[in-house]
Amino acid sequence: MEPERSNAGVVLDKANAALDSVYSATTPEGLSAAYAAWAASYDSETAALGYLLPFLIAAWVARHVPADEGPLLDAGCGTGLTGPQLKALGYSDISGLDLSQEMLAVAAARNAYGELKQAVLGGPLPWPDGHFRAFFSTGVFTMGHAPASGLRELVRITRREGHAIFTVRDQVFESGGFQPLFDELEQGQKWRLAEESPWFRCYAVADPEALVKTFVFQVL
Template sequence: MNTSHSSDNSLQRSPLDKIESAVRGVWKGGIRALYRFWAGKYETTMISRFGYQAPEFIARALAPLMREGTARVLDVGCGTGLTALALLEHRKDTIDGIDFSPEMLDKARERGIYADLHTADVTKPLPIPNGTYDAAISSGLFTHGHVGAEAIPHVLKAIKAGGLFGFTVYWKVWERAGFAAMLENLEKAGTIEILVNEQESHMRAIEHQKIHTVVVRHNG
């Protein structure tokens, strides 16, 4: 019991707890304001300070499962473009991005790697025709509970039958925000097939931080 108590305390002292508290303490307009402030500091904070690796992990998991040839891919919650950049290290695809924050999209646009970028709330039906994309990818979106598992069916509708969705989920919200139950229900219904579901430590500089790296096939 002492060991477990010590582990819980170490988690409470994590620098990421400040971010989680800030995100969970606001909603919609407040989150947009938070990301407006954070857009210019996101990469410095996440990569330089924390050693953030989730984009590399999901790109590495998704890329080998995709069909050969150039695919049309949707980067969901694209942020500043780290996930698309990681995928392009493995494949040369055509990538569109969507994000809730216009300021994050401005940073992504500066990279020059996206075919198109749109502002969208992924907790609602997406402004994208069904079956548009060969695949979708996401990291850092399903983190502190501000976007829950209700977004997954919206993303799946944008993917062609047989296409793939690769995404990461912060381990603390896996059960709490409904991801475990959503994926189980979708698989039972035959909507998806779960190809990958692994837990990995995704912060080089912080202990006891994990994500689920998930890849599913959309059966249509």
């Protein structure tokens, strides 16, 4: 007779199964459905994995963006884990977008976002040119998620001298064409690189080989 699994083990199993579901999505509709199914338990299960990015990105925002210089966009905000961290640091004007209405409903309950909109990265975004002081994004440029081309539209809605702050997963950096897109935007004088982190673990507990890199560009 096999020993009964601990509660922690069960949570980790559920979290890993949910990750498999979102990473294997092949369409925005499939990805939205996977996140709709995960929304209610997303926070507790990603915490069990030791998911760092929604909290760590606030450090890069604070390093590059003063708190009183205009609105920020949390691009792919999910359940809104980053919003309260930035609010605690004095950022009061934060918007969020996500493709999942169920995830946005959880984010709304955190009372850290001035507005939340449903949109798909890679398509048109519902804001005018130069609207945001900066955008930040974590866990979005990864397997089965937003394409590198989604950065063009995010840069469009970021003002000149603003900042683009986002992570990219190691497994899609080359295959997803991120470096050519970076070069295109730099050669087109749309942005310049301000900071690039080393590759680092995105989960403190699970999957030690899952690596991401944070990029900070200044929009021109």
